[in-house]
Amino acid sequence: MGVNVAENNTLKLYVSLDDEIWYLAGSGLPTPSGYSYEEFCKRPRFVNANTHIRLIGSSRNAKLICKFFKLREAGGVASLSVCSPQVEKIHLDEYSPEKVLINMRKWLYPSSVGGFHSVGIDDFIVYSLSESLKNVKTLEDDMSEMLALFKAHPLYAILKFIPFLNAQACALLTSVIIDPRWYVDMSSPNKLANLYEYLGIASVKTPTYTVDMADPDFQCAKLEKRNLVLRAWRNDINVEKDFSSNFLIKTYSKVRETFLPGKSEQGEISFDEADLATSQKFVAFVHGMWLDWLYKMPNPWNERLFVPEHFFSSDKEIARFKTFFNRDS
Numbered sequence: 001m002g003v004n005v006a007e008n009n010t011l012k013l014y015v016s017l018d019d020e021i022w023y024l025a026g027s028g029l030p031t032p033s034g035y036s037y038e039e040f041c042k043r044p045r046f047v048n049a050n051t052h053i054r055l056i057g058s059s060r061n062a063k064l065i066c067k068f069f070k071l072r073e074a075g076g077v078a079s080l081s082v083c084s085p086q087v088e089k090i091h092l093d094e095y096s097p098e099k100v101l102i103n104m105r106k107w108l109y110p111s112s113v114g115g116f117h118s119v120g121i122d123d124f125i126v127y128s129l130s131e132s133l134k135n136v137k138t139l140e141d142d143m144s145e146m147l148a149l150f151k152a153h154p155l156y157a158i159l160k161f162i163p164f165l166n167a168q169a170c171a172l173l174t175s176v177i178i179d180p181r182w183y184v185d186m187s188s189p190n191k192l193a194n195l196y197e198y199l200g201i202a203s204v205k206t207p208t209y210t211v212d213m214a215d216p217d218f219q220c221a222k223l224e225k226r227n228l229v230l231r232a233w234r235n236d237i238n239v240e241k242d243f244s245s246n247f248l249i250k251t252y253s254k255v256r257e258t259f260l261p262g263k264s265e266q267g268e269i270s271f272d273e274a275d276l277a278t279s280q281k282f283v284a285f286v287h288g289m290w291l292d293w294l295y296k297m298p299n300p301w302n303e304r305l306f307v308p309e310h311f312f313s314s315d316k317e318i319a320r321f322k323t324f325f326n327r328d329s
Helices: 037-042 059-073 097-105 121-133 144-151 154-161 167-177 193-198 222-233 247-256 273-294 315-324
Strands: 010-015 020-025 031-036 052-056 079-083
Touching: 010 059, 010 097, 020 037, 020 097, 031 037, 037 059, 052 059, 052 097, 059 079, 059 121, 121 144, 121 167, 144 154, 144 167, 154 167, 154 273, 167 222, 167 273, 193 273, 222 273, 247 273
Parallel strands: 010 052, 052 079
Antiparallel strands: 010 020, 020 031
């Protein structure tokens, strides 16, 4: 369910395209604050111990979300909730800060499809990762801080199930996905097309180097995100290792039997049909297991969100999964 609080105690905040904070206090009207994002992060205004803060859960807001999380923990505000960045474009005829804020008021979807949810410690870790990403220019940069944060996030332990992943790339990938609920297709909630498109792995075709205003992580182009996905699972793939327990390599090998390796330009990371199928399989696992952790049993519908029998192709893989995660048969 979404987070329900009395409207008169709610302060909705939004960062406009020109970097100004707009706010919507209670049942009032959207108003420009006159403060830049950085000014507001240094010293939040319009809040007290009874204020319920609502923000969009995007990379653009990462620093402010972390600031309010600490403030909430210290008793400085009553609550802190975030919603999907899709609130910036769904049900809107055109962009304006005023319309986005009004849309936030009407955004009553359940949290499972991108509605508001209370920011927990795992969210704080992700937004801290996202903020740290802004200081990373290349994979050769020092990522010790990001890796330390990633090891505190549930995905780190979950992804140990897949041998030979690149931990640095997985940390960066977590920081650009932010929340698996942000990509729900409202007309078909079980499809992953929006997430595949966001990560640049919807097709073999090279993504154009453009960004979307309403992307959760608009600072990162699709081609860069696609390369992150590849680096995460294609770590030392050509080195002689025992890949028998790596379901991704099985997916890769099966598709490779049908398609020849694709050609790549100099300096470009190759991406062909086998890479596409494996990348989508990897992201589907990340998405499913992340949701499964967010809605642990017993959940409201009393069903697990990741069912190994529906995901893996062999009884051996299913048995290994259940043993690794200590699940009942």
